[in-house]
Every structure is written in C-alpha cells, then in structure tokens.
Amino acid sequence: MSLLALNVRKISVPFLPFINWSLTFQRGKKMATSKLTDEERTKYLNPLHEAGWTLVDNRDAIYKEFVCQDFNQAWGFMSKVALQAEKMDHHPEWFNVYNKVQITLSTHDVNGLSQRDVKLANFIEKDGSSSSLATLELYVNELFSGNANKEQIEKIHQALDNFSRQKGAWKDALYFLNQTTNPQTAMYSLTVLEGVITKGWSGLSNSEQVELRTTLYHWLLEKHQFAPYFIRNKAVQLVVHIARSDWPQKYPDFFNDVLMQVSSPSSSSTILGLIFLQTASEELGTPRDGLLSIRKAELNQRLLQLIPQILAILTGLLQTIWEKRAHSITSTPPPSPTNPLPPESSSPHQQLSKANSCISQSLNSEAEPVARLVLQSLTHFFTWIPLSNHVTPQLMELIFRFVGMGTEEVQPMMSTCNELSVPVVALGTVNEILYKNCVPAEFENFVVLLFNNCCIILHHFVNNLNNGHLPQQPRPQFLEKLVELVHLLVSNHLRRLEGRLLPQFSVPQFLSLFFSFTFEQTDWGRYASCLDTWQVFLNYVKQSSNANGNHSIFNGDSLALRYQDSLVTLSEHVLLKTLFASNITQLEELDDEAVDGNMETERQKIQHQSIEIFVTAGELVRNQTLSLLNEPFQRCTSAYRSLTSLSTTNNNVVRLESKEQLKEMLVLFKDLAMLIQLVGRLSELHTGPDYCTHFEVGKSLVQKLVDLASYGSVVSNLNFIGIPADELKSTLSLVHAHVLSSLQAWCHWISMWAHGDGPKEPVNSLVSALVASAIDVFSPTWSNMRTTVGSVKENNREKVYQAGLQLLSSVVNVIRTANLWSCSSWIEVFHSVYDINYLPPMIHRELTRCVLGSAIVTWRNCTTEEQHWEERQTRLQLTLDRATQATRILVQELGREPLTPLLIQGKAVVISTVTLLADLAGLVRDETTASKAALYSVLSPWIEPTLILLSYYINDSEVTEAIFQLYVAIFDSLLSQLGIGRAEKAVQTFLEVFKQQNIQEILQQDNVHGIRAVEQLLRILQIVVQEPGNAFKRFLPNTLSLCLDHIHPCILQVNSPDIKETFYHLLTLILRHHWRSFFKGSVLMTYGSQDMDRAEQMDNRPQFIAIMTSYGQSFLMPDITIFKQNLEALDNLQSKWKLYHKAIFRDGIASQFISTLLNVLTNGSHELLREEIGLAIYAMASPDFEAFFQQLLPNYLLSCQGVEDHQKMALKSGFTNDTDLPSFTQNVHRLTNDLRCFRSTNISSASLYQC
Known part of the structure; x- marks a missing residue:
C-alpha cells in the first residue's frame, strides 16, 4: 500500500499519453510455476490486501492503481517494473493515463495467481514506497504552501485521512519517517503512527507491535539530534504511549533504556533520555483518561518504586553539571545578611552574595539544556510523588545553586526554542515543592534553608542593583518566580519561624530585604504581586495580634507592637509610590482606560491595592499612619480650594497660562482623588470599639470631606480657557465623585454619632450639609455641563x-434620622423629584426611588408618635398622585373605543408608573410592619387598576413584564397587608391570563420580555407556596398544572437560564413546603421498614412523578448551574423528608436517576461536579444497597451501548459490594472511568480503518 494508490488531484493537460501494454517476455526459458494453493493464498495475499491490492471480479487476478506526481514519474515507475518483469519472464497488464498507472497481475500459464504474481507485487510495493514518499511530500508541500485553494485542501486532507485509515499504513509511515527530511512529512507520518498506537494497538500482532516500537525507538536514537524538537518530542510521546500499554509486561526494557540514555556520557543522548523521563512522568505517573483504573494504579505504583533511583540519577546529573562549571567559585562563603552561616549550610550559591563578587561563568551549551531538562523533570515528578520522603535539604541546596545563577552578572543562556532559563526553571521547581506544602523529615532545617536562600537572593538584588553591579537587568521571568517564592514562603511558613531566635536566619531582616526589593520594582505587575504578599503578612500580624483576646493590639509582646515602625515605613512608601507628586513618571505608564473583569483599570487596581495595604496597616498602628496623610492631603486640598481665586471675572472663568500649570494641577488633583478614596476607607477604623477614642479624628476627617463636597459644586461651574483642559475637568469631576463616595462610607460613623448620647445640633447640621451636597449634584447646573457622549468626562x-445617589441612599437607610425631614432642600426635592426631566432615565429612576423611599423607612430611636407616619404618608400620596396621574386617566378611559391607539399612546406612562410602584414596594421588604402598612395604604388603590391593565396589555410583553415585577415586589414585601382574598384574586388572574395566552407559545417564541414575565409569575408562585397555613394551599393544584402541563414540556428548549433556575426552584419549594400534599404518612412510616413505607398513602402521584421526571431531564442539560441546583435540591429533600427512602422513589425513580448520573460521569460533561454526583449516587443507592448491587447495576451495564459483553463482566466484577461512602464513590468513579475507556477504545478501533 502507498500514497501512489490515492487519487488526490485532477490535472487537466492538453494531451494525455495513453498506453495499454500487455507485456509478454519470452527471453530464455520460462520459470516453472504453479497456481497458489489455499494455504499459500492466505499466507501471501493477505499482506497484499493490506497494501491495497484487490481481487479482480470473475477472474483469479489482483489489481491496484497508482497515482504518480506526473507522467515522467509514472513512466519511470513503469520502466522499473517492466525490467523486473522481464527478468522474471512475467506478463503484467498495464493501463496508463498521464500520472495514473493501473496494474493487473495474473499468470497465464496456470490461469490464475502464482508465486510470480506475489513476487512481482512485492517488488512493485517496495519500489512504490519511494514514489509514494515523493508524492506525499508533494501533497504536504502544497498543503503548507498557502497557494492551495479550499477545494484542493479538502481533497488533500481527505486523501491523507483515507491513507491513514488503511490497514498497514503504519508500515509506510515508518518508511516515510526513516527516509524523509521534510518536517511536515515526518509529522504526518507520526500522526499516522499515533492513530495506530492510540486506537488500534491491540489489533496488531505481537511481532507487528515489536516492529513498530523497535523501528520508532531506533529512529529516535539515530535522528534525535537532527530532527526538529517538535518531531523529536512527538516521537518520544508515541514510544511512551506504547509503554503506557505494554510496560513492563510486553515492554520490560522501557525504563532501563530510558535511564541508560539519561546516564549516557553523550549530552544529546542524555537530553533524549530526560525528555523520555519527563514524558513518562506525565503519561505514566499522572495518566490522563483513556486508561483503565487498574492500569492507572499499576503504572503509578510501578513508577513510584523507581522514584528513588530516578531522583538519585537526576541529582547526580545536577551535581556533575555544577562541578564541571568552567569557573567554579570556591572562596569562603560570605556572611548572611544578618548572621554568619555555619560551613555545613553554605553552598556555592551562597558564595554569590559576596559583595563585588567576580563575574561567573554561565553553563556551556551542552550543560545548559541538560540542567534545564533535569529541573523540569524534577518539577513534574514533584507534582505527584509523595514529597516528604524524597525532598531533602541537600537536594534543595543543589537546586538553589542553579537558582543563584539568576543573580549573576553573566545571565544564563536561553535556548533557540524560547525556553525558560535554568534559574527560572529551578525557581519553578522550588515553588512547586512549596505549593504541595511539603513536610519533609528534617522540616525545620528545610524551612530555614528555604528562607535563608531566598534571603540571600533578595540581598544580592537589593545590594547589587543599588550599587550598579548588575549591568544587565535580570530576566522578568526570574523576578516573577522570585516574587512567587516569597509569597509562598510568607503565606505558608513565615508563622513557623517568626519570633524564634535562629542562628542562621532573621525574619525581620528577611522582611527588610523584601521591603527594599518591593520598592525597587519598576514593573507594575511585579509590584502588585509584592503588595499581595505584604497584604498576606499584614493579615497574619492582625490575626496574631487579635488572638490575644484584647481589643487593643498593643498588649504584651504582640506582633503589631514588634513591627510598629516597619508598618509605618511600609505605609509611607506605599503612599509615596501611589502619589503623582512623588512618582509621576512610573504612574503615567499605567493604563487608565482599559478595564479588566472587575471593571478596574490598571491604575485603579494599583490604587486599590495600595489603599488596602494602608488601611490594614492603619488598623495596627492607627495614629501614626494617619499622620502620614496630613501633608499631602493638606497640600492637595489647598490647591483645590484655591481654584476659585484664579477666576478673574464673574463668569467663573479660569485662564490657564501654560502647560506646566495644567500639569501641576493634574498632579495635585489626581493625588487628591486617591487620597479622598483612602480617607473613605479609613472610616472602618473609627466605627469599632475605638469609636469614642478616635471620635475627634473622625469628626475632623468628615468635616473636611463635607467642606470639599460643598466646594465641589462651585468648582464644577468653572470654565477653563487658554489651554484645552478636558482632562482637568474630568479629574475634578472624579474628585467630586470620590468625595461623595467617601462621605457615604462614613455614614455608619455619622449614624453612631447621630444616635449617640451627645448634643444633636452638630450632627443635624452635618446631615443637612450632606443632603445639600448630594442633592446639588442633580441640579440643572451640574447636569447641563457640556459633555461628549462616551468621553471620559461623561463617564466621570x-x-x-452614582456617588450622589449612594450618599443619599445611605443618609436615608443608614443614618435614618428624623432630622432629614427638617432639611428644606430635602422637602423641596421630595415634592419635585418626579418633575425632573434633564437627568438620564436610570439616574432619575434611582433618585426617585431613594427620595420617595424616605417616607417609608423607620427612623431609629423614635417612638411611634415621633415617626410621623401620617405626615409622611400624606406627602408620599401627594407626590405619587402627581407622578401617576396620566396612568389613572388612561385606566378611566379604557372603556371607550378604539382601544388600540389609546394603549399605544399610554404604554410609556404605564411602564413608568408600574416601575415606580414596584421600586417602592421593593424598599419595604425588610422594614417594620408600620412601614409596610404606610406604603400599602398608598399602593392599595393600584391593585385593581394594574390587573385591569394586565388584561388589556397581555399581548405586550414589556408591559406584562413590568406588571409582574410589581406583583413580585408586592407579594415579597406586602403579602400580609395584601390579604388572602386579594392575593388569590391576583394569582387567579395571572393563571387565567396565561392560559388564554398559551404560555408555551411565549416560551417557544423566545421573546425576552415574555420569558421574563413568565419568570416573574413563577417568582410570585414561589412566594405563595412558602406561606404557612392552609389559606394558600388552594393555589397548589393550579400551580402544579401551570408548571407541569404548560412550562415543563418546553423548558428544555428555552435559552434563558434564569427561567430554568426559577422553575426548578419553584418545584423544590412545592415539595419542601407541601410534602404532606403528596405523602400523608406518619413519622413512624417515614423511618419505618420498607414494607410499611410501601403501605403509605400517597396523593397526587402523577404530579410527583412528573416533578421527578423534570428533575431527571435537567440532568441531561449542559447547564452546570441548573445541574448543581437540582442535585442540592434533591439532597435537601432527602435530608428533610427522606425522599430516597420512599417506595415510589426506590422502586422506579432511583434507577433512572442513578443511570442518568452514571452516564453523566461516563461522558465527562460535568467534571466540576464529579464529587457531588458521586455523593448523590451513594445517597440514592443507600436505602437499598442489595437492590443496587443485584439489580440496578447489572441492568445498567446491560443497557450500555458500545461495550462488549466481556467488558461488561469485567466492569461488574470490578465493582465491589462495599457500602461505606469512600469505597462506594471510589467504585463509582472507577466504573465510569473504565466504561468510558472501553467505549472509547471500541469506537476508535472500529473507526480506525473505516475509509
């Protein structure tokens, strides 16, 4: 068989040479021959059939067509065959058109096939292989040339795929691999071999397996130095794949060969062996899917037995490489940054920290790739082997020697494949050990060694960078790995050494070095990573200090007291790093436009990290960190206040004289914006147990913010001329937003002041000022500022x-003071809020909700009489009447004709009114009964009109959605006030409306608003079914009918995940709260025998089965959220009502659920829920394990498709009858893994040779 047999391209030429030869060579005496016997036909013709020769119909002859590159190649091919035929005195039949050659072989003398035909066919195949290789390279070159059109590419792919599927293709692939110098051809050949190895390996005979394996391995030995690395690595992976199946039973020499290569004196052979070793770790130590569980365990255990030998060889390689460095440093090791190291703990790496050390020699070109591969292999082995018995301080010291190369002035070389340098890989090896939380036998020495070596590296960088001893910048990858190392050490091990007097290591000195290292960083990404580490350290100090049980952190020998000066210094440097006044060059490099997944720009992320560091440190050393803010805050606020003094006219015009003046202003106000944010976060430090102690400090800060807020309104009216100042205006808007946000953060502190025992006049004045500043934001002056849509200015x-809204909301809902209604500005906006028409729609809606909501919140520390409910209710009623007047008129006119124009004209006002009512109803969900009563008295007149509107607008999904949102809020917040009668009428109206509308049509049309309306109805029913008592039970039949008859049939086809979540949650609530509507048994029956359980009376059986069916269907959906929700729902029903013990579940439903969940595990579609699914199967099987083992499991295996009977028997015998949870779930996962493996193997084998 060869690629000559594949017709890949059709080439049109003006003249096609046509040859039809019947060659009869009669030179000399003919060879004696005879017709093939049956035994010979089987022996000789089967290989030819695999090579593509076919029997001719109605004739004892074999036939094959060859396709050459062109006519010249075809002619040469025929000439070679003709010469051989002449020698054999044979009579082949030919047919040739251009590049196609058709050959038919048969011996005329015997009137059939003879040995001559077999010999000539074998000769043709041998000669055709070289022609096939040329043809393959032609196709591959054309495929990767970029000149082939889509049709040609498809034909080439089809031809190559067909070739790879033919039996025996692997032999040609091996030939191509050995003969070609084309990388693409070699990769294709390896791909063909991969298909055979991974899909059809068991279909090869033992001799064929040996031939393939031996040929491929010897090719690697001969060609690995010259083959491209991706070809070499692919071939290695294939040999390891073979070992994954055959080692050690049928391939006993695999690891001996690998370790022999690793130990070879030839560096190229060592490299090959190391690649084998790492691949073996990946494929044998942590095998992926595709292997039976027992084989996975066997490979893992066998490889674990070799780990000591492997580690010894790898360690020896590293030791040899280090000793062979051209210029090893052997001078006396220097002292550590704090204390001298004893000689036994010194290492060649530590010698590199000697001040002004001489330039070191990097690894040579032979040793460097070997060292890298050794370290990479170690890293992967460390991901899965038990480290405690294999990681020693001596090994760590050796690895750190290579880490130390990253600190040398001569940087280690990097390979041409853009691989990581040796020090970076070595650091990765160390980090992998730390990620595994390794606890070796000599644990303390191990931890000290890690910290000490890390300390020396930091000391080297800090010292030499400051003194200019590193002419080259260290590679970024090395520094990133170093930061990662420090983070792991601080997170996992610092607590083990902190406070201990060790002769070799000092925690304060380590932190000091890391501090210097942190603020030497010019890359913001690494700086942010360093801040993460500092945050971990600060949290540790905070937790340790609070563990003493005292409110004050400065008790005894607390960590906060010990590190007091260091924390202040850290806060100071973090602050300076974040201020433009001290770090403008670096800060301008930060992107302040593109946002990440958290909707933060790069600059905002750094600022927030810095603020969190400052605040956490402030919790530990409060007064001292606050003092750091005084100078920059005073400087920036003074500049902010002086803006109006620059105005030279009465028109609020400020002339900017120069770019330098503009730049100076930007620096000041950007810093002010950040500092204001910081002041807002500091509010948390003043609301705890130290509220009284730091009251005056808090009062001063709040007053400064209030003054800035008042001044912000003035600044917003300034107009800058002379130089374009859009960025300046935007920055000033940002400052004002941060001021309002910071005040909102302080509202909890203000609430403590307002409801404390002190005089009320100061805090009442403060609240009035807050309200005035926030309301001023929504004035026409501010809103009419000229902006460009989408600009930074518009965004600010x-x-x-938003900041103004949040501040007003906090004043209303957090401070909750009656003094709010004494503010004239508040009363004014309360009565006019709905008339505002210049704000963006969403802003206006939120403002209206906040302002009108102030009439229904309960004030703190006020009696019922002092709440002034009647006055507030009256004010709310008047404002609401004005806001809803147009809708009331519409309702009154609905009886006239024609209706359609009226409904179209009134749609906008109806949605506006209903939305406002829904917003108000949602506000009182967690309020007192008095608040709810006050609001319901205002909303009550709208119950009937909205139901009328629903009936008129039932075909308008937008209005329908808005009305249902209103009733969701009413049922959720005001159900008690609404009463059973009105609630029943409303629900009945909803159900009737949807029956008329045909809810299935809404869902099937995939109308967004319509689906949301149905979702809101389901939410209403969720609230209803949870109500206790018998009054609301009358809704249950209609609710079940709606869910099971109308929604369930089409829920799977709906694209919206929200309605699915709501639907299934409603089903869960029905079962949870109305279990007795299905099962009327007593507690004795619930926990009694199975026979008693089967005798239990059951109502609504069809509905219960339909609910369970719906749950089961949800497990067929790809949505993992729904899947998890329903698994948890069933688990909760089992915990509360013993669902899985019920006879109806055990006798029928359980088998369907378990089968479905087993299929999900087998398919691997919900791997994130693997453990949860295993637990669910155990819970469902546990009420009757005997039925599971004797009936359910055998029936499930019997129904499995794509698995042979003997494989099913193996699966059943491998599932032991263990009933404890760990063993059972382990058996489940083993079963589904092996079932998937069997099925995949069978499918692959069946499809491998299908053309």
Missing part, C-alpha cells in the same frame, strides 16, 4: 451621579 459625570 456618571460617577458623580
């Missing part, structure tokens, strides 16, 4: 709006 104005 939106931030000001």
Whole structure:
C-alpha cells in the first residue's frame, strides 16, 4: 500500500499519453510455476490486501492503481517494473493515463495467481514506497504552501485521512519517517503512527507491535539530534504511549533504556533520555483518561518504586553539571545578611552574595539544556510523588545553586526554542515543592534553608542593583518566580519561624530585604504581586495580634507592637509610590482606560491595592499612619480650594497660562482623588470599639470631606480657557465623585454619632450639609455641563451621579434620622423629584426611588408618635398622585373605543408608573410592619387598576413584564397587608391570563420580555407556596398544572437560564413546603421498614412523578448551574423528608436517576461536579444497597451501548459490594472511568480503518 494508490488531484493537460501494454517476455526459458494453493493464498495475499491490492471480479487476478506526481514519474515507475518483469519472464497488464498507472497481475500459464504474481507485487510495493514518499511530500508541500485553494485542501486532507485509515499504513509511515527530511512529512507520518498506537494497538500482532516500537525507538536514537524538537518530542510521546500499554509486561526494557540514555556520557543522548523521563512522568505517573483504573494504579505504583533511583540519577546529573562549571567559585562563603552561616549550610550559591563578587561563568551549551531538562523533570515528578520522603535539604541546596545563577552578572543562556532559563526553571521547581506544602523529615532545617536562600537572593538584588553591579537587568521571568517564592514562603511558613531566635536566619531582616526589593520594582505587575504578599503578612500580624483576646493590639509582646515602625515605613512608601507628586513618571505608564473583569483599570487596581495595604496597616498602628496623610492631603486640598481665586471675572472663568500649570494641577488633583478614596476607607477604623477614642479624628476627617463636597459644586461651574483642559475637568469631576463616595462610607460613623448620647445640633447640621451636597449634584447646573457622549468626562459625570445617589441612599437607610425631614432642600426635592426631566432615565429612576423611599423607612430611636407616619404618608400620596396621574386617566378611559391607539399612546406612562410602584414596594421588604402598612395604604388603590391593565396589555410583553415585577415586589414585601382574598384574586388572574395566552407559545417564541414575565409569575408562585397555613394551599393544584402541563414540556428548549433556575426552584419549594400534599404518612412510616413505607398513602402521584421526571431531564442539560441546583435540591429533600427512602422513589425513580448520573460521569460533561454526583449516587443507592448491587447495576451495564459483553463482566466484577461512602464513590468513579475507556477504545478501533 502507498500514497501512489490515492487519487488526490485532477490535472487537466492538453494531451494525455495513453498506453495499454500487455507485456509478454519470452527471453530464455520460462520459470516453472504453479497456481497458489489455499494455504499459500492466505499466507501471501493477505499482506497484499493490506497494501491495497484487490481481487479482480470473475477472474483469479489482483489489481491496484497508482497515482504518480506526473507522467515522467509514472513512466519511470513503469520502466522499473517492466525490467523486473522481464527478468522474471512475467506478463503484467498495464493501463496508463498521464500520472495514473493501473496494474493487473495474473499468470497465464496456470490461469490464475502464482508465486510470480506475489513476487512481482512485492517488488512493485517496495519500489512504490519511494514514489509514494515523493508524492506525499508533494501533497504536504502544497498543503503548507498557502497557494492551495479550499477545494484542493479538502481533497488533500481527505486523501491523507483515507491513507491513514488503511490497514498497514503504519508500515509506510515508518518508511516515510526513516527516509524523509521534510518536517511536515515526518509529522504526518507520526500522526499516522499515533492513530495506530492510540486506537488500534491491540489489533496488531505481537511481532507487528515489536516492529513498530523497535523501528520508532531506533529512529529516535539515530535522528534525535537532527530532527526538529517538535518531531523529536512527538516521537518520544508515541514510544511512551506504547509503554503506557505494554510496560513492563510486553515492554520490560522501557525504563532501563530510558535511564541508560539519561546516564549516557553523550549530552544529546542524555537530553533524549530526560525528555523520555519527563514524558513518562506525565503519561505514566499522572495518566490522563483513556486508561483503565487498574492500569492507572499499576503504572503509578510501578513508577513510584523507581522514584528513588530516578531522583538519585537526576541529582547526580545536577551535581556533575555544577562541578564541571568552567569557573567554579570556591572562596569562603560570605556572611548572611544578618548572621554568619555555619560551613555545613553554605553552598556555592551562597558564595554569590559576596559583595563585588567576580563575574561567573554561565553553563556551556551542552550543560545548559541538560540542567534545564533535569529541573523540569524534577518539577513534574514533584507534582505527584509523595514529597516528604524524597525532598531533602541537600537536594534543595543543589537546586538553589542553579537558582543563584539568576543573580549573576553573566545571565544564563536561553535556548533557540524560547525556553525558560535554568534559574527560572529551578525557581519553578522550588515553588512547586512549596505549593504541595511539603513536610519533609528534617522540616525545620528545610524551612530555614528555604528562607535563608531566598534571603540571600533578595540581598544580592537589593545590594547589587543599588550599587550598579548588575549591568544587565535580570530576566522578568526570574523576578516573577522570585516574587512567587516569597509569597509562598510568607503565606505558608513565615508563622513557623517568626519570633524564634535562629542562628542562621532573621525574619525581620528577611522582611527588610523584601521591603527594599518591593520598592525597587519598576514593573507594575511585579509590584502588585509584592503588595499581595505584604497584604498576606499584614493579615497574619492582625490575626496574631487579635488572638490575644484584647481589643487593643498593643498588649504584651504582640506582633503589631514588634513591627510598629516597619508598618509605618511600609505605609509611607506605599503612599509615596501611589502619589503623582512623588512618582509621576512610573504612574503615567499605567493604563487608565482599559478595564479588566472587575471593571478596574490598571491604575485603579494599583490604587486599590495600595489603599488596602494602608488601611490594614492603619488598623495596627492607627495614629501614626494617619499622620502620614496630613501633608499631602493638606497640600492637595489647598490647591483645590484655591481654584476659585484664579477666576478673574464673574463668569467663573479660569485662564490657564501654560502647560506646566495644567500639569501641576493634574498632579495635585489626581493625588487628591486617591487620597479622598483612602480617607473613605479609613472610616472602618473609627466605627469599632475605638469609636469614642478616635471620635475627634473622625469628626475632623468628615468635616473636611463635607467642606470639599460643598466646594465641589462651585468648582464644577468653572470654565477653563487658554489651554484645552478636558482632562482637568474630568479629574475634578472624579474628585467630586470620590468625595461623595467617601462621605457615604462614613455614614455608619455619622449614624453612631447621630444616635449617640451627645448634643444633636452638630450632627443635624452635618446631615443637612450632606443632603445639600448630594442633592446639588442633580441640579440643572451640574447636569447641563457640556459633555461628549462616551468621553471620559461623561463617564466621570456618571460617577458623580452614582456617588450622589449612594450618599443619599445611605443618609436615608443608614443614618435614618428624623432630622432629614427638617432639611428644606430635602422637602423641596421630595415634592419635585418626579418633575425632573434633564437627568438620564436610570439616574432619575434611582433618585426617585431613594427620595420617595424616605417616607417609608423607620427612623431609629423614635417612638411611634415621633415617626410621623401620617405626615409622611400624606406627602408620599401627594407626590405619587402627581407622578401617576396620566396612568389613572388612561385606566378611566379604557372603556371607550378604539382601544388600540389609546394603549399605544399610554404604554410609556404605564411602564413608568408600574416601575415606580414596584421600586417602592421593593424598599419595604425588610422594614417594620408600620412601614409596610404606610406604603400599602398608598399602593392599595393600584391593585385593581394594574390587573385591569394586565388584561388589556397581555399581548405586550414589556408591559406584562413590568406588571409582574410589581406583583413580585408586592407579594415579597406586602403579602400580609395584601390579604388572602386579594392575593388569590391576583394569582387567579395571572393563571387565567396565561392560559388564554398559551404560555408555551411565549416560551417557544423566545421573546425576552415574555420569558421574563413568565419568570416573574413563577417568582410570585414561589412566594405563595412558602406561606404557612392552609389559606394558600388552594393555589397548589393550579400551580402544579401551570408548571407541569404548560412550562415543563418546553423548558428544555428555552435559552434563558434564569427561567430554568426559577422553575426548578419553584418545584423544590412545592415539595419542601407541601410534602404532606403528596405523602400523608406518619413519622413512624417515614423511618419505618420498607414494607410499611410501601403501605403509605400517597396523593397526587402523577404530579410527583412528573416533578421527578423534570428533575431527571435537567440532568441531561449542559447547564452546570441548573445541574448543581437540582442535585442540592434533591439532597435537601432527602435530608428533610427522606425522599430516597420512599417506595415510589426506590422502586422506579432511583434507577433512572442513578443511570442518568452514571452516564453523566461516563461522558465527562460535568467534571466540576464529579464529587457531588458521586455523593448523590451513594445517597440514592443507600436505602437499598442489595437492590443496587443485584439489580440496578447489572441492568445498567446491560443497557450500555458500545461495550462488549466481556467488558461488561469485567466492569461488574470490578465493582465491589462495599457500602461505606469512600469505597462506594471510589467504585463509582472507577466504573465510569473504565466504561468510558472501553467505549472509547471500541469506537476508535472500529473507526480506525473505516475509509
């Protein structure tokens, strides 16, 4: 068989040479021959059939067509065959058109096939292999040339795929691999071999397996130095794949060969062996899917037995490489940054920290790739082997020697494949050990060694960078790995050494070096990583200090007291790093436009990290960190206040004289914006047990913010001329937004002040000032500022709006003071809020909700009489009447004709009214009964009109959705006030409306608003079914009918995940709260015998089965959220009502559920829920393990498709009858893994040779 037999391209030429030869050579005496016997036909013709020769119909002859590159190649091919035929005195039949050659072989003398035909066919195949290789390379070159069109590419792919599927293709692939110098051809050949090895290995005979394996391995030995690395690595992977199946039973020499290569004196052979070793770790130590569980365990255990030998060889390689360095440093080791190291703990690496050390020699070109591969192999082995018995301080010292190369002035070389340098890989090896939380036998020495070596590296960088001893910048990857190492040490091990007097290591000195290292970083990404590490350290200090049980952190020998000065210094440097005044060059490099997944820009992320560091440190050393803010805050606020003094006219015009003046302003105000954010976060430090102690400090800060807020309104009216100042205006808007946000953060502190025992006049004035500043944001002056839609300025104005809304909301809902209604500005906006028409729609809606909501919140520390409910209710009623007047008129006019124009014209006002009512109803969900009663008295007149509107607008999904949102809020917040009668009428109206509308049509049309309306109805029913008592039970039949008859049939086809979550949650609530509507048994029956359980009376059996069916269907959906939700729902029903013990579940439903869940595990579609699914199967099987083992499991295996009977028997015998949870779930996962493996193997084998 060869590629000559594949017709890949059709080439049109003006003249096609045509030859039809019947060659009869009669030179000399003919060879004596006879017709093939049956035994000979089987022996000789089967290999030819695999090579593509076919029997001719109605004739004892064999036939094959060859396709050459062109006519010249075809002619040469025929000439070679003709010469051989002449020698054999044979009579082949030919047919040739251009590049195609068709050959038919048969011996005329015997009137059939003879040995001559077999010999000539074998000769043709041998000669055709070289022609096939040329043809393959032609196709491959054309495929990768970029000149082939889509049709040609498809034909080439089809031809190559067909070739790879033919039996015996692997032999040609081996020939191509050995003969070609084309990388693409070699990769294709390896791909063909991969198909055979991974899909059809068991279909080869033992001799064929040996031939393939031996040929491939010897090719690697001969060609690995010259083959491209991706070809070499692919071939190695294939040999390891063979070992994955055959080692050690049929391939006993695999690891001996690998370790022999690793130990070879030839560096190229060592490299090959190391690649084998790492691949073996990946494929044998942690095998992926595709292997039976027993084989996985066997490979893992056998490889674990070799680990001591492997580690010894790898360690020896590293030791040899280090000793062979051209210029090893043997001078006396220097002292550590704090204390001298004893000689036994010194290492060649530590010698590199000697001040002004001489330039070291990097590894040579032969040793460097070997060292890298050794370290990479170690890293992967460390991901899965038990480290405690294999990682020693001596090994760590050796690895750290190579880490130390990253600190040398001569940087280690990097390979041409863009691989990581040796020091980076070595650091990765160390980090992998730390990620595994390794606890070796000599644990303390191990931890000290890690810290000490890390300390020396940090000391080297800090010392030499400051003194200019590193002419080259260290590679970024090395520094990133170093930061990762420090983070792991601080997170996992610092607590083990902190506070201990060790002769070799000092924690304060380590932190000091890391501090210097942190603020030497010019890369913001690494700096952010360093801040993460400092945050971990600060949290540790905080937890350790609070563990003493005292409110004050400065008790005894607390960590906070010990590190007091260091924490202040850290806060100071973090602050300076974040201020433009001290770090403008680096800060301008940060992106402040593109946002990440958390909607933060790069600059904002750094600022927030810095603020969190400052605040956490402030919790530990409060007064001292606050003092750091005084100078920069005073400087920036003074500049902010002086803006109006620059105005030269009465028109609020400020002339900017120069770019330098503009730049100076930007620096000041950007810093002010950040500092204001910081002040806002500091509010948390003043609301705890130290509230009284730091009251005056808090009062001062709040007053400064209030003054800035008042001044912000003035600044917003300034107009800058002379130089374009859009960025300046945007920055000023940002400052104002941060001021309002910071005040909102302080509202909890203000609430403590307002409801404390002190005088009320100061805090009442403060609240009035807060309200005035926030309301001013929504004035026409601010809102009419000229902005460009989508600009930074526009975005910052939106931030000001949002900050103002948040501040007002906190005043209303957090401070909750009656003094709010004494503010004239508040009363004014309360009565006019709905008339505002210049704000963006969403901002206006939120403002209206906040302002009108103030009439229904319960004030703190006020009696019922002092709440002034009647006055507030009256004010709310008047404002609401004005806001809803147009809708009331519409309802009154609905009886007239024609309706359609009226409904179209009134749609906008209806949605506006209903949305406002829904917003107000949602506000009182967690309020007192008095608040709810006050609001319901206002909303009550709208119950009937909205139901009328629903009936008129039932075909308008937008209005329908809005009305249902209103009733969700009413049922959720005001159900008690609504009463059973009105609630029943409303629900009945909803159900009737949807029956008329045909809810299935809404869902099938995939209308967004319509689906949301149905979802809101389901939410209403969720609230209803949870209500206790018998009054609401009358809704249950209609609710079940709606869910099971109308929604369930089409829920799987709906694209919206929200409605699915709501639907299934409603089903869960029905079962949870109305279990007795299905099962009327007593507690004795619930926990009694199975026979008693089967005798239990059951109502609504069809509905219960339909609910369970719906749950089961949800496990067929790809949505993992729904899957998890319903698994948890069933588990909760089992915990509360013993669902899995019920006879109806055990006798029928359980088998369906378990089968479905086993299929999910087998398919691997929900791997994230693997453990949860295993636990669910155990819980469902546990009420009757005997039925599971004797009936359910055998029936499940019997129904499995794509698995042979003997494989099913193996699966059943491998599932032991253990009933404890760990063993059972382990058996489940083993079963599904092996079932998947069997099925995949069978499918692959069946499809491998299908053309």
